[in-house]
Amino acid sequence: MSAPPAEAPAGRRRREPWVTVGTLLLLVLTMFTVMPLAWMLVTSIKTQFAATQYPPEWFPAHPTLEEYWRLLSPASVIGQEFLGYLANSVWVSFATTALGVIVAVPAAYAFSRFRFPGRNLLFYSVLLRNMFPAVVFLMPLFIMMRWMGLVNTHASLILTYLTFGLPLSIWLLKGFYDNIPVQLEQAARIDGATRFQAFLLIVMPLSSPGIIATAIYSFIMAWNEYVYALTFVNEKSRLTLSVGLHRFFSEFATNWPGLMAASFIMSVPVVILFLFLQKYFVKALTEGAVKS
Amino acid sequence: MTGSAVSPSPARRLGLFARIYRHRADYLYVLPAIFVMLMVIAYPIYYTIYLSFFNTPPNLALEDKIFVGVDNYSRVLMSDSFHEATWNTLVWTFWSTFFAFVLGFGAAIGLNRVFPGRGLLRGVLLIPYVISAVAASYLWRWIFHSDFGVIGAITVATGLTDRPINFLDNTQYVMASLIVVNVWKEFPFAMIMMLAGLQTVPDQLLRAARVDGAGAWSRFWHITVPHVRSVMLVTVLLLLVTNLNSFTIPYIMTGGGPAGASEIWITHIYQIAFGRIRFGLASAYSVILFIVMMALGYFYVRALTHGDDKAPR
Numbered sequence: 001m002s003a004p005p006a007e008a009p010a011g012r013r014r015r016e017p018w019v020t021v022g023t024l025l026l027l028v029l030t031m032f033t034v035m036p037l038a039w040m041l042v043t044s045i046k047t048q049f050a051a052t053q054y055p056p057e058w059f060p061a062h063p064t065l066e067e068y069w070r071l072l073s074p075a076s077v078i079g080q081e082f083l084g085y086l087a088n089s090v091w092v093s094f095a096t097t098a099l100g101v102i103v104a105v106p107a108a109y110a111f112s113r114f115r116f117p118g119r120n121l122l123f124y125s126v127l128l129r130n131m132f133p134a135v136v137f138l139m140p141l142f143i144m145m146r147w148m149g150l151v152n153t154h155a156s157l158i159l160t161y162l163t164f165g166l167p168l169s170i171w172l173l174k175g176f177y178d179n180i181p182v183q184l185e186q187a188a189r190i191d192g193a194t195r196f197q198a199f200l201l202i203v204m205p206l207s208s209p210g211i212i213a214t215a216i217y218s219f220i221m222a223w224n225e226y227v228y229a230l231t232f233v234n235e236k237s238r239l240t241l242s243v244g245l246h247r248f249f250s251e252f253a254t255n256w257p258g259l260m261a262a263s264f265i266m267s268v269p270v271v272i273l274f275l276f277l278q279k280y281f282v283k284a285l286t287e288g289a290v291k292s
Numbered sequence: 293m294t295g296s297a298v299s300p301s302p303a304r305r306l307g308l309f310a311r312i313y314r315h316r317a318d319y320l321y322v323l324p325a326i327f328v329m330l331m332v333i334a335y336p337i338y339y340t341i342y343l344s345f346f347n348t349p350p351n352l353a354l355e356d357k358i359f360v361g362v363d364n365y366s367r368v369l370m371s372d373s374f375h376e377a378t379w380n381t382l383v384w385t386f387w388s389t390f391f392a393f394v395l396g397f398g399a400a401i402g403l404n405r406v407f408p409g410r411g412l413l414r415g416v417l418l419i420p421y422v423i424s425a426v427a428a429s430y431l432w433r434w435i436f437h438s439d440f441g442v443i444g445a446i447t448v449a450t451g452l453t454d455r456p457i458n459f460l461d462n463t464q465y466v467m468a469s470l471i472v473v474n475v476w477k478e479f480p481f482a483m484i485m486m487l488a489g490l491q492t493v494p495d496q497l498l499r500a501a502r503v504d505g506a507g508a509w510s511r512f513w514h515i516t517v518p519h520v521r522s523v524m525l526v527t528v529l530l531l532l533v534t535n536l537n538s539f540t541i542p543y544i545m546t547g548g549g550p551a552g553a554s555e556i557w558i559t560h561i562y563q564i565a566f567g568r569i570r571f572g573l574a575s576a577y578s579v580i581l582f583i584v585m586m587a588l589g590y591f592y593v594r595a596l597t598h599g600d601d602k603a604p605r
Contacts, residue, residue, distance in 0.1 A: 140343070
């Protein structure tokens with residue numbers, strides 16, 4: 001970042017003016033991105049007293065991990081609540097991801113390979129689902145969950161996340177299947193494999209990067225989801241993190257370091273997951289929209 | 293149904309039912325997905341439209357609902373709060389999309405060449421996009437805090453203002469403040485889309501144009517832009533849709549306040565539905581929003597499938 005690129009790729013030619021503008025902009029945007037995140041971290045290692053000083057300390061004179069210990073210790077009341085929310089989030093996100101992959105894989109494969117009547121209609125309705133605002137679904141789903149007795153259960157969240165993750169998962173996976181040559185399957189079938197065997201033994205292993213990308217995407221979506229979690233689950237012991245933070249905030253209204261520490265802990269899993277698997281994630285985002 | 297399925301040349305194409313029968317095994321693969329989607333997508337859409345014609349009791353005893361025709365629609369469309377929310381929604385959606393796209397495209401141009409630390413930088417810039425909107429909203433609420441907020445302290449220290457500004461409790465600044473947060477959260481999305489688009493622009497073409505003496509502006513305008521036009525379109529549409537659907541940032545940061553100054557359609561609908569428990573009214577409101585989204589959806593599908601017609605598969 002800080003190293004000024006010394007004409008490296010362009011050789012002896014004059015630098016593109018667009019590149020100069022872009023580099024300057026990158027610098028500004030990096031500050032814009034990083035400084036708030038740094039402030040989250042700095043605040044989280046302050047004491048409550050130090051956080052409410054004016055003017056604010058840029059770096060705490062006495063940094064402390066006190067808030068983190070409290071949040072992550074099963075002995076404290078706040079810790080118990082917080083760890084409960086964390087466990088709920090982990091469970092809901094995992095279940096959503098696993099079910100999503102199981103349902104999306106065959107559907108995406110069918111959309112990629114078969115030409116059955118109604119295929120286009122179905123596929124566009126799958127795409128259109130991306131356009132629907134969550135709020136449109138909130139009321140009827142709430143009524144439906146009440147009718148099925150699922151209000152205040154994790155099942156209501158898993159079921160909902162599953163469906164609003166599905167269209168995107170199908171779309172992403174279809175892109176991956178489109179890129180796997182159909183000749184491979186044909187060869188397998190000539191060698192005596194059934195269509196299903198060809199799918200399971202040839203296509204599935206080849207599409208594992210696609211499945212990983214889709215799974216990460218579903219996991220992050222489920223982990224971060226807020227509006228359904230807010231509406232469907234009120235029982236304190238069943239809240240997920242995104243709503244749990246809200247409770248935490250309103251009960252300890254002035255504890256900003258605690259809230260920042262909790263926000264940081266909530267962000268860590270998705271950021272780690274994302275940084276490790278960035279390549280797949282980026283592919284997941286841009287697949288379909290960009291044709292190379 | 294059957295009428296439209298009659299094909300002009302029956303010799304070439306089988307009848308609809310014959311074709312369905314022939315492909316019957318194919319449907320098994322999509323059946324689980326279709327089942328889930330019918331239950332959680334088609335039914336809710338139908339039910340929202342249905343409820344929008346009823347007055348629902350506040351205790352949600354839906355068997356007591358009263359048919360009111362299009363009354364809910366006229367009440368929504370006539371209300372002042374709807375007009376204010378509509379204006380806020382336009383401001384929010386337009387400026388969020390504009391800045392997210394421009395900054396994202398700029399960053400993509402900056403990232404679209406090889407330099408040390410490029411992968412790391414891209415990862416760092418994407419962090420706001422992947423973290424939870426809830427965490428981001430609390431963070432920015434703290435940054436904008438009226439007494440201990442860091443931005444207030446900076447404006448005082450640099451002499452811009454005498455006292456810290458209460459950004460979120462000020463009808464004049466609240467929308468702009470929320471848009472800053474939203475752009476912070478979603479410009480990385482535009483960046484990554486446009487970066488993927490820029491990488492499809494053939495290098496030889498740009499070099500050839502330079503040899504022929506085309507200037508930077510002309511190369512950008514005549515080579516880069518035409519190549520990334522469809523990605524641009526998809527990105528802008530997705531940003532528009534996302535911004536029209538935003539809930540978390542305005543809800544957590546201001547809850548629509550002060551005095552409705554940051555109330556947008558979605559938060560307004562949520563408030564009517566789950567604050568005032570007026571499902572019928574909120575359903576009518578949702579249907580209006582829904583129609584707007586469908587119009588955008590039409591362009592989205594067209595933009596996405598446009599390339600399919602040309603590309604041989």
